[in-house]
Amino acid sequence: MNEVKASMAGSVWKIVAKEGEQVKSGEDVAILESMKMEIPIPSEADGTVKELKVAEGDFVNEGDVIAIIE
Template sequence: MNEVKASMAGSVWKLVVQQGEEVSEGQDIAILESMKMEIPIPSEASGSVKELKVSEGDFVNEGDVIAIIE
């Protein structure tokens, strides 16, 4: 199990994957918006998206879990 975490504080602008989807290491999971910048959040491992912990529009802090990859 691998937790994909926010690299900085910001709003979840877009979720790029859905629960159950297969992802590759380095593939973007979500895009955060902070200070008018878009920050992609990549998966650190290949596998299946077991759970998305956030929704579009949610605010996250640095280190918050965005998704669980299994």
């Protein structure tokens, strides 16, 4: 299992992947908004999105888990 973590603090602007969906390494799982910039958060491994830990509009800190990839 791999954890997709926030690279910086910000608001979850958009969830790109859905639970149960296949993702590839480098594919965006979510997009954060911080200081009026959009920051894509990619998966670091191929796999299936087992669980999303955040919802659109949530605030996350650097290192917070966004999703679990199995």
